[in-house]
Amino acid sequence: MPETELYDLIIVGGGPAGLTAGIYAMRAAMKTVLVERGMFGGQVAVTKEVENYPGFITIGGSELCEKFLEHATSYDLEIIEKEVVATEPGVKFHTVRLANGTELRGHALILAAGGTARKLEVPGENENFGKGVSYCATCDGFFFRNKVVAVVGGGDTALEDALYLAKITSKVYLIHRRDEFRGSRILQERVFAERNIEIIFNAVVNEILADQSGVTGVSLKDTKTGEQRQLDTEGVFIFVGFSPNNQLVPAGIKKNTSGYVITDEKCETSIPGIFAVGDLRxxxxxxxxxxxxxxxxAALAAAHYVETCKDCKS
Known part of the structure; x- marks a missing residue:
């Protein structure tokens, strides 16, 4: 492939947003390439079960991602499995630079880089990652069979993974900083009904305790009284939200205070021809x-945008 090949559309990211964009772009007969450096499906791929995607009462996250990828590739979507190191806006085309030195150019660009699990930023967290600290229950739950674990968070992911861990561990402490969960009502009902889960409201983890073998417990602080106590636990699963992967977003694109890209109803950013989708937006x-x-x-909007600049020359 020539280093200066010009595409109608370049998609950066292979999660549900990026793969769907690929499907619609190919149906619009655009010359399209999708670049993904890691696992297709993003966060969905590490979700044990998905129960709220239309058409599937329940489906495994990895299976759903496989269906997305299979659908996209059925249109002969070109896929490059490389890391993107930079995106550079232009007037006639936008440039995407890969880690191997390849340069891609496209009239339109869709950024679908997703997000990354947020950290608690407390002592013992980074030091014990992989030694009791985890951000993925379906990835690491097996290692804590019949052990005591703590889950930190109050959203859908925290509740889902607490329920998952309750089936394979001896006990789950579910720790949330507020006095009620943010997750969906049906998940809350399941959590409250699960005997193997002990809920701790109004508490934050201020330290993860460990010895040479790994995590041994957590230090908690009551958000109302300030009282501190320790819980013995061999694993800590952290689900306190995500931060957008905005490192590749060009400097001229507007973002909010949390780093999410601001777009219009077409998912178009403040730079014409560059779109942001999914957890990045x-x-x-x-x-x-x-x-x-x-x-x-974004793909439909990109197709319209490309039609208006077909006379652009590289």
């Missing part, structure tokens, strides 16, 4: 179905 909620919708919207 500022919106009301982050759900798989909304990420897929973003991918559809």
């Amino acid at each position: 500022q919106k009301y909620a982050n759900q798989i179905v909304l990420a897929a919708a973003d991918g559809c919207t």
Whole structure:
């Protein structure tokens, strides 16, 4: 492939948003390439079960991602499995630079880089990652069979993974800084009904305790009284939200105070021809179905944009 090959559309990211964009871009007969450095499906791929994607009462996260990828590749979507190191806006085309030195150029660019699990930023967290600290229950839950673990968070992911861990561990402490969960009502009902889960409201983890073998417990602080106590636990699973992977977003694109890209209803950013979708974009909620919708919207908008600049020359 020539280093200066010009595409109609370049998609950076292979999660639900990026793959859906690929489907719609190919259906629009655009010359398209999708670049993904790691695992297709993003966060969905490490989700044990998905129960809220239309058409599937329940489906494994990895299986759903495989269906996204299979659908996209059925249109002969070109895929490059390399790391993107930079994106550079232009007037006639936008440039995407890969780690191996390859340079891609496209009239339109869709950024679908997703997000990354947030950290608690407390002592003992970084030092014990992989030694009791985890951000993925389906990835690491097996190692804590019949052990006591703590889950930190109050959203859907925290509740889902607490329920998952309750089936394989001896006990789950579910720790949340507020006095009620943010997760969906149906998940809350399941958590409250699960005997193997002990809920601790109004508490924050201020340190993760460990010895040479790994995590031994957590130090908690009551958010109302300030009282501190320790819990013995061999694992800590942290689900306190995500931060957008905005490192590749060009400097001229507007973002909110949390780092999410601000777009219009077409998912277009403040730079014409560059779109942001999925967990990278500022919106009301982050759900798989909304990420897929973003991918559809951005691809259709990109197709219209490309039609207006077909006379652009590289």
